[in-house]
Amino acid sequence: MVAGGEPQATSHEPSCYSCSVNEVDVQGVRRGALLYEGKAKQVYATEHPERLVVAFKDDATAFNAQKRGVIAGKGEVNSAVSARLFGLLEAAGVPTHFLKTLSPREQLVRAVQIIPLEVVVRRFAAGSFAARYGVAEGEVLEPTVLEWCYKSDALGDPPLNDDTALALKLATPDELRALRRLALKVSEVLGDFFASRGLELIDFKLEFGRAPGGELLLADEISPDTCRLWDRQSGERLDKDRFRRDLGGVEEAYQEVARRVLEDA
Template structure:
């Protein structure tokens, strides 16, 4: 690494490690090869996964930034390291669904693949101890995680991201089925997109493949024991690289 010195580990999650650096306004994020599902009840090491997710996320963050969406992203260093601004992450998972899939189809009488127009936006309490539960209006108000105005800003930003990603992915033959976002506030109070945007956090279907299993190019391949996880992530990276210049190396 160059331009900074790596400091102590601040946080380790299922897919990433976050390190302090010798610069107060800079954090280093290492993307891990570990794959998890079902609240980490299912685990595996998939060689190369971290590097793929790091590169995909970096390119998507750069695309969003060029389109006017603020993010915590500053650049990459090597294959699996991303440099970011420190943010106070809001303990909410923002999930936007363009087509019905996954848990939604288990909780509602709606078939997989049914278009949702307008896209459905759901909020979940980000806390593994409580299994990231869905938040009703009353529960969200009770937790007081965001003010009414902050919630409006959060949802507007998430929908802006969805619009941009839908267009991007459609242009490379992929359907953005649904995805989750994490957002946070910078030291000066700016709301930004944080964490990662990758096949770990998005459902992506190949628009040219009809088979319901073969079209999957995301973490569902791991969840459903379909195999070919690294190959699927690699295909996503190849297509994204074809239309987004970068990523930028942090200097």
């Protein structure tokens, strides 16, 4: 399974803001209490009950947090890359939680109730998929494979089928259909965009949430933490696999992805 994200950004009561003793004003947004801290991000309240501040960290984990480290500059790279990609997706008709960038590693986002399903989209065989089915890494998958995983660090994010997701009441039938449609749209848009930047989008992980009105929004992040990205010419891995597999050059790979994604932004 591709890199895990955050069980983050749920909607919170307005009173959460008032419990902060370390308010910070960033571009006119008053960042209040720390509501949640995960492996890669921190989530803060704001004065608006339906707005949150997400701060990206340099901390890195792999293998369900069994491996830990720090990737210098990762927080800024992931925030900038995510912001650009969320903007592209919004323009293509995929609704997201992203509102604006506040600082190099902070974003203002819409508060959502995260659906406890990770949507894993596999365009090429790699990682655990290749190992599980004995398929060579890099083999094209036709059709694109979508997998659900139950978001639970304690359980190791186990895979689910549709019936299990419904039986556990993680999503409704209509939501599962919408998630599939949105995930395939994301794959189409980002696959084309990354190809234009000399990158192959191998696979990636998405998280969605419900806005207060029930609308499904793409949430969390899209970055080298959550995507496998290979150089189309050399096949070089430019993502978190460099950290997972001790390949070296992790910071340089993240910066290279940022350079290509943000070019002409």
